[in-house]
Amino acid sequence: MKHAAGTLAFIARFVVLGLAAAFVISLAWPNVGNRLRERFGVSHTTTEQTGAPAPVRTGGPISYADAVAKAAPSVVNIYANKMVTEQAVQMYTDPVLQRLFGGRPAGPAYKRREQSLGSGVIVQQGYVLTNNHVIANADDIQVLLYDGRVAKATVVGADVETDLAVLRIDAGNLPVIHIADQHPSRTGDVVLAIGNPLGLNQTVTMGIISAIGRQLNTSSPEDFIQTDAAINLGNSGGALVNTEGELVGINTLLIGKAANAEGISFAIPVASAKRVLDQIIDTGHVVRGWMGADYTFVPVAADSGLPAAARGAQVTDVYPGGPAAQAGIQPHDILLRIGSEDIVDPADLRRHEAAFKPGSKVEVSGLRNGAPFHTEVILAQRPPMTPTASLDG
Incomplete structure (x- = not known):
């Protein structure tokens, strides 16, 4: 044992x-x-070899926190203050008079301070880009930086057509946002909107680019990015960034539920914003070329066999005494080429003419009653235009 x-x-x-x-x-x-x-x-079989292959994730990142961390420090809150004069009103007690006249002045007029909220983006050391409607007519503009500092801002210049304004702030060590100049935006790209909606500091919303090249004013040379990222009051002037945290647009307006719309917001493309920024910093204002004519799409007869959207732009109206009138351009002319560039459509023509400096002599060619014609136009400076879109952002 x-x-x-x-x-x-x-x-x-x-x-x-x-x-x-x-x-x-x-x-x-x-x-x-x-x-x-x-x-x-000796064979060796494991569950890894016999089982189904592991799925490979090909979608976007699980989190966009890195993109937000990269871009958010460059987004600021803007508080624009102005004094408004109001008249005290005493309502009529009689219902009929109240309905007809509402009320009557009661005592002297008084002043009160009104504050509007918005957002902005630090695009250069000392310079903040925002929307013009955020700071229009403001007596005092304060900028709240990401690190808690507050800086007083002055207006360098503004452009009504793009609804952009450039502010100057006296503060050091500012985090400048990265611009997506190497990654052009495409429909379907994921974008993040960063701003100060309804006073809720540093809010991030996500969506996609719904469309590019949107025209909100038929007479304006500027186009917009359409996105379904939530943009609310106070988001105006904030950053629209890609998943790399690079600036692709400046949030500017929304079409709200009052128009039975949802998920339709607009941003100014960063390329347009950069052109406006550079001109305002250099000269204090934006200058665009102008031919002095209005355009529409080229009409195509149903039985012509041509595509429904023919290239070029048809002249609908010529301003008396303007550059186009002096060059002999007439209504119903079809313009096909300006300078060395072919004309795709009316919006494309407006962008091309705006890109020329006033005083430039440009060759324009097209068709008149089916016959080719050529002329030279000396462009003038585009007169101030008022935007027709409702700015609710």
């Missing part, structure tokens, strides 16, 4: 010693077992 027990104990010690040695070897050489099996031709 003692002999059998001693033998079992001896075997047990060697088993334990063998397992310990195998454990140490597996730590030092993790794949030694597989290599030995392959050498001696």
Whole structure:
């Protein structure tokens, strides 16, 4: 009995010693077992080999926190204050008079301070880009930076057509946003809107680019990015960034539920915003070329066999005494080329003429009553235009 027990104990010690040695070897050489099996031709089937292949994730990132962390420090809150004069009114007690006249002045007029909220983006050291309607007619503009500092801002210049304004702030060590000049925006791209909606500091919303090249004013050369990222009151002037945290647009307006719309917001493309920024910093205002004519799409007869959207732009009206009138351009002319560029459509023509400096002599060619014609137009400076879109952002 003692002999059998001693033998079992001896075997047990060697088993334990063998397992310990195998454990140490597996730590030092993790794949030694597989290599030995392959050498001696022993098959080894695992659930990883026999099971379905692991799915490969090809979608976007699980989180956009890195993009927000990169862009958010460059987005500021803007508080624009102005004094407004109001007249106290005493309502009529008679319901008929109240309905007809409402009320009558009661006492002297008084002044009160009115504050509007908005957002802005630090695009250069000392310069903040925002919407013109955020700071229009303001007597005092305060900018709240990401790190809690408050800086007084002055208006360098504004452009009504793009609804952009450039502010100057005296503060150092400002985080300048990265501009997406190497990644052009495409419909379907994921975008993040960062701003100060309804006074809720540093709010981020997400959506996609719904469309690019949107025209909100038929007489304006500027186009917009349409997005379904939530933009609310106070988001105006804030940043629309891509998933890399790069600026692709300046949030500017929304079409609200009053128009039975949902998820329709607009931003100024960063390329347009950059052109406006550079001109305002250099000269204090934006200058655009102007031919002095209005355009529409080229009409195509249903039985002509041509595509429904023909290239070019048809002249609908010529301003008396304007550059187009002086060059002999007439209503119903179809313009096909300006300078060295072909004209795609009316919006494309407006962008091309706006890009020329006033005083530039430009060759324009097209068709008049089916016959080709050429003329030279000396462009003038585009007169101030008032936007027709409702700015609710």
